[in-house]
């Protein structure tokens with residue numbers, strides 16, 4: 279429920295008045311706020327049952343549908359349920375997986391306690407937040423600079439709620455007084471908003487810049503503004519899709535109203551987390567999973583993660599709207615330097631921009647255990663692309679993807695303790711109809727890096743809607759690759 283108001287005031291503190299958005303009763307299976315959530319006497323982490331918040335559903339423009347490439351039977355590898363969970367719901371990250379599932383894995387893990395959990399592709403921070411909520415020492419790294427900033431801001435739930443509301447209140451008040459200047463926004467932004475909405479967003483942005491004290495509270499206020507950019511856009515902002523300027527939404531939310539509601543939601547969630555999780559046990563670093571340089575040797579007991587899939591999804595483009603609004607990129611062409619070059623090479627634009635040559639990548643010694651099948655697939659792709667009008671560089675993309683993932687396994691071997699468990703949520707792919715058995719090849723690379731065994735647990739079939747070449751009918755699936763050793 280959004281603020282009913284045309285009111286632009288920020289809701290009073292959760293402990294002292296009416297919350298604009300929803301009941302702040304904790305979900306039924308959370309412990310009462312007075313229950314300590316850290317380690318119990320036997321040093322076993324107290325693992326809470328994470329469940330959907332007992333709140334009214336958010337207005338539909340804040341809630342987005344599930345990931346479009348999957349059937350709804352098993353939602354553990356999607357972010358959709360997180361949109362009802364405190365803190366997780368602050369930013370809708372289509373590439374994310376379920377926090378409840380992470381809690382479940384922690385509950386079921388036979389790993390000796392206390393344990394250290396690690397996610398080398400932490401995205402919006404799901405694993406680390408779920409770990410914190412379970413009182414588990416949790417580390418995450420993310421290479422996308424903008425996404426890393428979002429995830430790090432979500433970990434600021436422990437800041438003073440009062441200061442956050444005061445800071446956001448100042449921003450909203452001064453936004454009401456500054457004059458808008460929308461001339462210089464990139465085309466994507468001007469196409470995505472009505473004139474009135476962009477004027478309000480610009481006033482909020484200017485006000486935030488004026489009040490930015492580079493404090494954690496300013497960062498939370500930045501996140502509140504960022505979080506309303508999609509609900510307030512008139513352009514199509516479907517999840518797991520890039521922005522569609524020509525597709526129009528019927529009822530975008532007015533920005534001042536959306537901002538007030540978002541601050542209320544965030545205050546409420548901070549209050550809730552502060553009540554049940556008494557101390558931080560997590561950290562997120564901007565770093566590269568291929569090196570894991572922020573993580574010390576032999577310190578990790580359990581890895582729960584989901585790498586980019588080899589399916590041509592462009593993580594750089596996924597945040598183009600937000601980065602364009604904040605002036606971090608101007609045009610699509612800026613995305614490579616600003617973001618893509620930091621990431622695993624899982625989309626064809628990446629290898630094209632880097633002019634990757636197939637023989638060079640296939641020469642990578644790290645690809646040893648899979649080189650025969652991989653070369654065969656890449657050469658087949660090289661042939662098929664010549665018959666396709668798009669001539670996508672899937673041949674180099676697939677080779678570079680596995681070359682990068684081989685490095686990830688080597689780094690994971692370094693940071694994991696002997697006997698560690700690693701769980702990768704992965705899906706296979708079939709560019710131009712050539713099947714790429716991702717889980718098997720990743721499993722083989724893990725063994726080659728020094729792990730002992732792997733097995734794949736399929737969670738669901740994926741429909742063909744989101745195959746990177748919609749003209750093929752190769753059945754695809756998604757599941758968990760479990761690696762031990």
Ligand SMILES: C[S@@+](CC[C@H](N)C(=O)[O-])C[C@H]1O[C@@H](n2cnc3c(N)ncnc32)[C@H](O)[C@@H]1O
Nearest residue numbers: 373374375399401402404421422566567621622
């Ligand atoms: C499937 S998403 C993970 C989402 C996460 N599970 C969540 O719930 O938010 C994969 C993430 O890996 C990140 N990534 C890509 N290349 C990376 C690299 N070299 N090192 C670390 N992260 C990387 C992407 O930016 C993306 O956020």
